[in-house]
Amino acid sequence: MGAIRRRSLAPYLLLAPGIAWLILFFLVPMYYLAITSLQTGSLEVGYTFNWAWNNYREAITTYHTQFFRSIKYAGIATVLALLVSYPLAYWIAFRGGRWKNLFLLLVIAPFFITYLIRTLAWETILADSGPVVGFLRAIHVLGPDGRLLATSVAVVCGITYNFLPFMVLPIYVSLEQFDTRLLDAAHDLYASRTWSFLRVTLPMSLPGVFAGTLLTFIPAVGDFINAQLLGTPSQYMIGNVIQSKFLELTDYPQAAALSFLLMATILAIVLVYARLLGTERLSG
């Protein structure tokens, strides 16, 4: 009797501390974010809750440019990251042999350089006097005064680079688990290499692509560091607005409304995307 009771209670005892932490410091804050987004007031007179839906209306009318820019930059960066990551993950999974783990470590290693320092390094790489701009000027892609820093190109470059492992790892995992005998079977049925890739490998790796694009897009859309360090105010994303409203202007209600809108937008995009790609079944 005692043993049975202990067994049925055990999982809850194991879960309790960690789950309590997540509820207290992840879920409860979401509630306070919602409350704050419906308050009015200022730091001097204090903030009062009065169902101020106007915060949301104002947030959309004033900052829709930054919102759409964030989605655009994050979308482009996600596609670029996919184009780099898929072949790389494929190569590691199928050609890595016994060095697979080493190659994976190589993919992750650059991200142990502090995020901000890594982004500052791009400032050196893309600088006006740097080799990249020099080369692009020489081949007339850029004009003689053309530059990369302080443009949207630099911001998108930075975002693409900074979230790359989130794309490579899920794709790698889905390709790794994939049963290569399926390719033998496709080959037995006279499928060409290209055809068996398109009809067998690619569909099998779609859950990884799905996870990878989301894990890249989500942090990218909320990012403000790349726009701040590699861009100018005309490249600012919604993260820059939220950040400055919270920490510089102390306009908490408006900032909270923007933060909440960002979360809702991401949720909507994720749902539409899942429907479009039809991977809900696959990834579940």
Add this chain to the structure above:
Amino acid sequence: MTAAAEAAAPIAVPRRRFGAFARRHVLTVFASLSLIYLFVPVAVVIVFGFNNPAGRFNYTWNSFTFQNWLHPFAVPGIQSALEVSIEIALLSSLFATALGTLIALALARYRFAVRGAVNTLIFIPMTTPEIVMGSSLLTLFLNRNVATGFTTILIAHIMFNISYVVVTVKARLAGFDRHLEEAAMDLGATPLVTFRRVTLPLIAPGVVAAGLLAFALSIDDFVITYFNAGATTTFPLFVWGAARVATPPQINVIGTMIFVVAVGGMILNLVWQQARARRGA
């Protein structure tokens, strides 16, 4: 099926061999270029740690020097910022690894009612933008009149690390043989002894990997920390403040040190795991 593959092979060999050859090399070239691309910024960070910049900013090469490595803490505030970062990374990875491992054990070994909800609660923080997590935590502290500082940073870091620990340890537990624990219990071991002598050694590599990951995520975190730091300065916050006025090359030196320690830890864990696997086989 294998017999069929062998039968079909002779006909297809020339085309297949050429196709495979071209594909292997195109792919290898592409993969090598990608890896180089990944490491260019790393090289820049390391190399510019040896730069003696002409002005206040360390963005263009001037001349070579060892001075920054000889005096990495010569910049006011940089040492205390690094110390705060290390303290928070140690404490938060320790707590998060403990809490997360317990959750992973519960998920891997028991069937219980709220399983789906628990999985969702673990998953959502990893798909929430940092800025939303950081700002929502700040609204909690603002509304409850909690002053932000060291403790609130620690709270935040434990929070975002738990999910990563659960995922890492759970992956390790997937191939776990429960019979070993049952055997220990049958031989009269108490649950605590079983955990310490059987369960923990078996899952140790996963737990260590999770701890390392948590440490690396914590020491690198900027966004969530920035929202909940108050007057406390961690190393990434120091870099952020510096980026606006001056970027001393010591930033690169310390960035390189963190990089070497983190990657070194990962490699050691990998080697250790492989040695264990060989011993086990």
